[in-house]
Amino acid sequence: MINEQYKKMLEGKSVIRQLSEFATARGKEIGYENVFDYSLGNPSVPVPERFTNTLIELLKNKDSMELHGYSPSLGIASVKEKIAKSLNKRFGMDYTGNHIFPATGAAGAIAHAVRCVTKPGDEVLGIAPYFPEYQLYINLTGAHLAIVPANTADFQINFEKLEEMLTEKTAAVLINTPNNPSGAVYSAGTLKKLSELLSDKQKKYGHDIFLISDEPYREIIFDGVDAPYVSGFYDNTLSCYSFSKSLSLPGERIGYVAVNPRCRDGELICAICGQISRGIGHNCPPSLMQLGVAEVLDETADMSVYETNRNILYKELTALGFSCVKPGGTFYIFPKALEEDAVVFCKKALDYDLVLVPSDSFGVPGYFRMAYCIDTEKVERSLEALQRFVKEKY
Amino acid sequence: MINEQYKKMLEGKSVIRQLSEFATARGKEIGYENVFDYSLGNPSVPVPERFTNTLIELLKNKDSMELHGYSPSLGIASVKEKIAKSLNKRFGMDYTGNHIFPATGAAGAIAHAVRCVTKPGDEVLGIAPYFPEYQLYINLTGAHLAIVPANTADFQINFEKLEEMLTEKTAAVLINTPNNPSGAVYSAGTLKKLSELLSDKQKKYGHDIFLISDEPYREIIFDGVDAPYVSGFYDNTLSCYSFSKSLSLPGERIGYVAVNPRCRDGELICAICGQISRGIGHNCPPSLMQLGVAEVLDETADMSVYETNRNILYKELTALGFSCVKPGGTFYIFPKALEEDAVVFCKKALDYDLVLVPSDSFGVPGYFRMAYCIDTEKVERSLEALQRFVKEKY
Numbered sequence: 090m091i092n093e094q095y096k097k098m099l100e101g102k103s104v105i106r107q108l109s110e111f112a113t114a115r116g117k118e119i120g121y122e123n124v125f126d127y128s129l130g131n132p133s134v135p136v137p138e139r140f141t142n143t144l145i146e147l148l149k150n151k152d153s154m155e156l157h158g159y160s161p162s163l164g165i166a167s168v169k170e171k172i173a174k175s176l177n178k179r180f181g182m183d184y185t186g187n188h189i190f191p192a193t194g195a196a197g198a199i200a201h202a203v204r205c206v207t208k209p210g211d212e213v214l215g216i217a218p219y220f221p222e223y224q225l226y227i228n229l230t231g232a233h234l235a236i237v238p239a240n241t242a243d244f245q246i247n248f249e250k251l252e253e254m255l256t257e258k259t260a261a262v263l264i265n266t267p268n269n270p271s272g273a274v275y276s277a278g279t280l281k282k283l284s285e286l287l288s289d290k291q292k293k294y295g296h297d298i299f300l301i302s303d304e305p306y307r308e309i310i311f312d313g314v315d316a317p318y319v320s321g322f323y324d325n326t327l328s329c330y331s332f333s334k335s336l337s338l339p340g341e342r343i344g345y346v347a348v349n350p351r352c353r354d355g356e357l358i359c360a361i362c363g364q365i366s367r368g369i370g371h372n373c374p375p376s377l378m379q380l381g382v383a384e385v386l387d388e389t390a391d392m393s394v395y396e397t398n399r400n401i402l403y404k405e406l407t408a409l410g411f412s413c414v415k416p417g418g419t420f421y422i423f424p425k426a427l428e429e430d431a432v433v434f435c436k437k438a439l440d441y442d443l444v445l446v447p448s449d450s451f452g453v454p455g456y457f458r459m460a461y462c463i464d465t466e467k468v469e470r471s472l473e474a475l476q477r478f479v480k481e482k483y
Numbered sequence: 484m485i486n487e488q489y490k491k492m493l494e495g496k497s498v499i500r501q502l503s504e505f506a507t508a509r510g511k512e513i514g515y516e517n518v519f520d521y522s523l524g525n526p527s528v529p530v531p532e533r534f535t536n537t538l539i540e541l542l543k544n545k546d547s548m549e550l551h552g553y554s555p556s557l558g559i560a561s562v563k564e565k566i567a568k569s570l571n572k573r574f575g576m577d578y579t580g581n582h583i584f585p586a587t588g589a590a591g592a593i594a595h596a597v598r599c600v601t602k603p604g605d606e607v608l609g610i611a612p613y614f615p616e617y618q619l620y621i622n623l624t625g626a627h628l629a630i631v632p633a634n635t636a637d638f639q640i641n642f643e644k645l646e647e648m649l650t651e652k653t654a655a656v657l658i659n660t661p662n663n664p665s666g667a668v669y670s671a672g673t674l675k676k677l678s679e680l681l682s683d684k685q686k687k688y689g690h691d692i693f694l695i696s697d698e699p700y701r702e703i704i705f706d707g708v709d710a711p712y713v714s715g716f717y718d719n720t721l722s723c724y725s726f727s728k729s730l731s732l733p734g735e736r737i738g739y740v741a742v743n744p745r746c747r748d749g750e751l752i753c754a755i756c757g758q759i760s761r762g763i764g765h766n767c768p769p770s771l772m773q774l775g776v777a778e779v780l781d782e783t784a785d786m787s788v789y790e791t792n793r794n795i796l797y798k799e800l801t802a803l804g805f806s807c808v809k810p811g812g813t814f815y816i817f818p819k820a821l822e823e824d825a826v827v828f829c830k831k832a833l834d835y836d837l838v839l840v841p842s843d844s845f846g847v848p849g850y851f852r853m854a855y856c857i858d859t860e861k862v863e864r865s866l867e868a869l870q871r872f873v874k875e876k877y
Contacts, residue, residue: 090654090690091748091755092602098758099751136547148539153530157732193587193765200764208486222761229762260484296484338551340770354485357493361485364492367616368623370594371587375769376734 103221104450105129108435112444119442125471126444127459130269130420132337134390134462140336143384147377156380160373163363164191164345168383172345175386180318183350190362191374193342195305198329200226201362202346203261206299206327207232211260213301216246217452218423220269220303232260239453244273244414244423248282255290261299262287266319267306270451270458271423272399272416274310277317284323297325297353305331305344306419308389311396314417324351327358332382334420335389343378395420398461398468405472409479420462423448427483431455437482441474497615498844499523502829506838513836519865520838521853524663524814526731528784528856534730537778541771550774554767557757558585558739562777566739569780574712577744584756585768587736589699592723594620595756596740597655600693600721601626605654607695610640611846612817614663614697626654633847638667638808638817642676649684655693656681660713661700664845664852665817666793666810668704671711678717685719691747694720699738700813702729702783705790708811718745721752726776728814729783737772789814792855792862799866803873814856817842821877825849831876835868 105128112126147156163169169186176182192198203213209231215223217239227234237254240247246264255262264283266275275283287298302319307330310316320326331344348358366372373379399416406413406424413424426434431447435457438445448456461468499522506520541550557563563580570576586592597607603625609617611633621628631648634641640658649656658677660669669677681692696713701724704710714720725738742752760766767773793810800807800818807818820828825841829851832839842850855862 090600090602091751092599094602095598095755095758096751098762099754131553132548134548136551141542141547145539145542148535148542153535154526154528154731157530157734159525159733196761196766197764200762204489205486206484208484208488225758225762226764229759337548339553340551340767342766342769357485357490360493361489364489364619365623367590368492368594368619369763369765370591370620371763371765372590372736373734375736375772377771378769 098225105221105446108444108446111439115442122467124442124444125467125474126463127461128444128446130460130462132334132339132390132462133464134337134392134394136337137385137388137390139388140381140385144377144381147380157376160191160376160379162367162373163359164189164373165376165379168379171383171386172347176347179387180321182318182320184347185350187356187359188348188350190346190348190359191379192329192344192346192362193371193374194333194339194344195303195329195331196222196226197342197371198331198344198346199223199263199301199303200230201365202301202327202329203227203232204230204365205358205361206297206301207260212256212258214251214254214259214262215452216251216262216264218244218268218270218448218456219452220265221450223263234263236452241453244268244271245275245279246283248286252286255286255298257294259290259298261301263301263303264319265303267309267316267418269306269419270421270446270448271414272419272421273414274314274316274417275319277315280317280319280322287323287325291325299352300326302326302328304328305334308335309392309395309420310418311399311416316418320347320349324349325353327352336382336385337390341375341378343374343382394465395462397465398463401465401468401472402459402461405475409476420460422459422461423456426455426457427479429455431457438478441478443471443474443478492619499840502838502840505833509836516861518836518838519861519868520857521855522838522840524854524856526728526733526784526856527858528731528786528788530731531779531782531784533782534775534779538771538775541774551770554770554773556761556767557753558583558767559770559773562773565777565780566741570741573781574715576712576714578741579744581750581753582742582744584740584742584753585773586723586738586740586756587765587768588727588733588738589697589723589725590616590620591736591765592725592738592740593617593657593695593697594624595759596695596721596723597621597626598624598759599752599755600691600695601654606650606652608645608648608653608656609846610645610658612638612662612664612842612850613846614659615844617657628657630846635847638662638665639669639673640677642680646680649680649692651688653684653692655695657695657697658713659697661703661710661812663700663813664815664840664842665808666813666815667808668708668710668811669713671709674711674713674716681717681719691719693746696720696722698722699725699728703786703789703814704812705793705810710812714741714743718743719747721746730776730779731784735769735772737768737776788859789856791859792857795859795862795866796853796855799869803869814854816853816855817850820849820851821873823849825851832872835872837865837868837872
């Protein structure tokens with residue numbers, strides 16, 4: 090019979106998707122160019138030409154059976170080595186190819202990482218605000234996600250609450266920096282303090298506590314912001330990366346887990362990822378995509394538009410009286426709503442064709458997220474709607 | 484801490500992989516052209532040119548953000564509709580796009596299908612001989628795979644045993660036709676009888692029993708063989724397809740689940756697949772591959788070499804006194820070993836650089852599998868080694 094657990098998941102429809110569907114429907118009425126759709130975190134800049142050309146060259150010149158043949162179950166060795174080298178060079182790490190497991194985006198990477206270092210019933214701590222899909226990734230493994238309340242002063246970590254919630258049951262802590270939805274980038278101070286706290290708790294409880302670091306926005310860092318590499322601070326770190334945002338490839342499902350070489354059972358973790366992948370029928374990301382990204386590891390799409398948009402919105406929002414932490418990266422901004430109930434606030438905004446996402450599903454009440462991965466021209470046109478909205482409703 | 488369940492999976496190394504690794508190592512000593520490597524089921528014919536050209540055209544002409552953008556969580560609608568239409572035309576079905584769920588190959592399709600229609604503790608019946616990876620796909624869902632002994636007369640279904648084993652606990656039956664490793668193609672008679680049996684048992688136990696049909700070899704059918712479409716015989720059928728073999732694309736992880744429109748909760752099953760996919764971090768197969776295969780649905784690679792090889796091997800094996808069911812499709816042949824213990828038999832064959840896979844892991848003792856997806860020239864050269872092996876050892 091139909092599995093009831095999975096069937097139930099159908100009820101929990103994503104708020105973001107619902108708003109995005111509203112925006113599309115509204116676009117059909119008034120023209121999508123007139124809907125200020127800040128709902129979806131979908132990259133809005135072209136894929137780097139060198140990536141496209143790399144794929145075309147591979148298709149034209151490489152033997153088709155070799156190109157599209159089975160990837161080894163742990164990923165294509167040459168690809169893994171190139172990723173390790175690139176990370177070592179950029180972040181002063183000492184990965185080998187054996188520490189890299191190619192995965193289907195950061196989603197696949199996190200789902201694998203959590204399965205590796207937890208058993209059913211274990212607790213994973215997430216930090217608010219957090220990406221709502223974490224609930225799904227973690228619940229399906231049998232582990233349980235508990236959320237540490239936000240530090241709304243600057244959206245770094247609320248250490249007081251984290252320390253309280255770190256118990257015997259905690260198998261892993263899941264962080265996301267640069268952060269969706271706040272745009273905050275964890276500072277070296279934050280990461281140092283986190284590492285010290287986790288090390289202390291590991292000693293206290295006599296077992297490993299893994300740090301799972303979700304990093305799809307790692308390359309979207311704005312001018313003057315220092316974005317330290319998480320794994321450099323704490324040995325038991327599993328970094329989960331995706332090329333979705335940096336290369337504008339979200340549909341191609343390509344990313345990786347990078348296991349810190351000093352992580353307990355480091356190389357074993359990658360081997361276990363391979364077994365999990367076999368079992369759920371992944372069998373590694375597509376060969377063509379593995380080979381393609383390996384050639385553009387140190388490149389990104391031209392993402393300057395995100396910083397331009399951040400500047401315009403931050404200036405306008407603060408001028409309009411919004412309380413707002415200035416994003417250090419990503420393509421999100423996360424201001425405080427002008428009334429307590431963010432859902433009501435965002436509903437009122439729809440009257441102005443402003444599609445904003447209420448913060449409740451991110452684990453913080455009273456805020457809203459704007460995904461500004463849209464044309465600057467549209468951001469500029471949206472300001473007038475934003476002004477009218479605030480003036481008329483508040 | 485490291486998850487012990489997954490860690491344990493590392494011990495169960497695939498016999499096929501081990502033999503393939505042996506073949507590679509031996510190839511380094513004597514030249515791989517001198518190793519008669521019949522271990523791996525890796526397609527040995529080029530990808531159709533039209534597929535390659537389709538990908539190049541898409542890369543050259545389609546907007547990169549659209550091409551590589553997020554696939555909807557249930558798959559790209561136009562792709563699903565094209566697949567439905569092609570199946571309807573070829574097999575007289577009446578699928579709509581809503582009955583098709585794009586998945587990462589047949590492996591991903593089976594893993595999703597099993598999750599949809601079972602709950603932990605349920606039993607799934609497989610039919611020997613069977614593909615050993617089924618154990619992994621099914622065990623990771625929490626369901627349990629039990630194997631119905633083989634009908635060694637013709638490798639159709641052993642109905643007496645199947646009927647015995649179909650109990651209250653049976654949630655699904657998993658079949659594979661054309662079959663890996665036997666090469667047998669289930670006849671219309673077999674499928675009719677199976678349908679009747681399952682229908683009776685559904686009534687008897689008062690719950691659905693789903694038929695999960697693994698069909699990656701559907702297009703590799705030899706001259707004169709009738710290969711009926713499984714789902715046409717039984718409403719509660721979930722067909723699991725892969726383009727790996729028909730288009731020689733095993734590394735690209737692209738296939739689908741096709742849910743019979745008269746299946747209980749048919750469209751719901753696809754929707755649930757989407758939720759499972761979200762949870763394990765799949766989020767659909769790569770967009771580029773979905774779009775690519777949709778343009779070549781009614782094509783295959785030139786697979787005539789498989790039939791040529793089948794003919795050569797079948798003739799020689801029977802001449803040498805092997806008892807052997809003539810394969811109706813696939814690129815496998817599954818003769819009886821010349822001594823009781825197939826592992827010992829295959830070990831002796833290695834002295835002649837003949838890499839054969841013993842049948843034990845396929846759920847039948849005393850047989851061996853030859854994967855003849857290799858050059859005909861090599862098949863021909865291997866005959867002399869086969870003759871010497873039989874003459875000198877038996």
